[in-house]
Amino acid sequence: MKVPFNKPYLPETAFEFIREAGQLNHLSGDGIFTRRVEDWMRSMLGVEHVLLTTSCTSALEMAMILTGVGPGDEVIVPSFTFVSCANAVVLRGATPVFADVDPATLSVTPETIEQAVTERTRVVMPVHYAGVAPHIAEVVEFCEQRGLSVIEDAAHAFLGRTDSKPLGTFGNFGAFSFHETKNFSMGEGGALVVRSDADCDRAEIIREKGTNRRQFFNGIVDKYTWVDIGSSYVPSEILAAVLWAQFSEADTIRSRRAMLWERYDKALRPWAAQHGFTTPIVPANSEPTHHIYYVLAPDSATRNRLLHRLQALSIGAVFHYLPLEESVFGQQFRRHPCPNSTSASERLVRLPLFHTMTLDEIDFVIDCVTAERS
Ligand SMILES: Cc1ncc(COP(=O)(O)O)c(C=O)c1O
DSSP states (O other): OOBOSOOOOOOHHHHHHHHHHHHTTOOSSSSHHHHHHHHHHHHHHTOSOEEEESOHHHHHHHHHHHHTOOTTOEEEEESSSOHHHHHHHHTTTOEEEEEOOOTTTSSOOHHHHHTTOOTTEEEEOOBOGGGOOTTHHHHHHHHHHTTOEEEEEOTTOTTOEETTEETTSSSSEEEEEOOTTSSSOOSSOEEEEEOSHHHHHHHHHHHBTTBOHHHHHTTSSSSOOBOSOOOBOOOOHHHHHHHHHHHTTHHHHHHHHHHHHHHHHHHHHHHHHHHTOBOOOOOTTEEOOOOOEEEEOSSHHHHHHHHHHHHHTTBOOBOOOOOGGGSTTGGGGOOSOOHHHHHHHHHEEEEOOOTTOOHHHHHHHHHHHHTOOO
């Protein structure tokens, strides 16, 4: 690949921190690096409770357990999202109901959620596609008025803001991803923000295989035992050390990504307008994460042609989600078509974006994209 889609970043300091964890004889979870990471996240997000997890998928599963949903309950999930959102619902025996997305932001809005609400709806799981969520406050208000819980899937949205408030902190729960493709990464990992103290007490137990082990290590109980359901959602200190190394470079990582994203946008916006493509919008109330740069082609044939041409030029351009209600497993939950999701899925191209990308690399991608004429 001349320009890969992503280059995982492993700073030199990560190795020092891993060695430090080893010297402390603590490579399993919840050691000093997990504490550092969680404390930093708490201060950046302005929240009380953050738990580091093995993935965003795990964080969503934990949140879903905490909502208490079960058979007969419905959870509204965007059609245009990753399978983890729907799996977390199905694993509780509840039913995912897919809502269409807004064509401008590719995320759900109160209007698209309303089309999917029934008397069985208990939870709504908005996804902040590409780290932008201009409607999140309205979504939360809509849900509060109807007594529905909100789990924000903020996999793309760590350190993004809407109306100056950090994404992942609007709902009852917020889930982040630190997978290797994300802005900050520990290879595989994630975190869960929990708003209420009671939910946090239970979340700590669920995260530790249903035991009160954290209370034991915090000196609150004198032995630990099995007290609830749970699973293995605690990541190793080795991975927390890698994430801490990245957080230590947060300003550089964020400013490089912003610069690269803006460079794409400056070059591709005029070309897109001329040739029937669309580029991402960043509404005035949003501070984006610059997680994804994408273009939407006028139709699927043009998208496929562009994608194949970029791949033939050794550029790691990729498509993104397939609508979940059209998937092999998701079809059984299909209630109504989600035309905006289908259309986005057929027309979207994600371009390479990683903070160590060189200007030569990004300009090569830009030149190859703008050679496409519709
Ligand atoms: C919206 C969304 N949610 C959840 C996930 C799952 O994240 P993880 O790989 O950390 O489990 C992804 C993966 O990219 C995603 O795009």
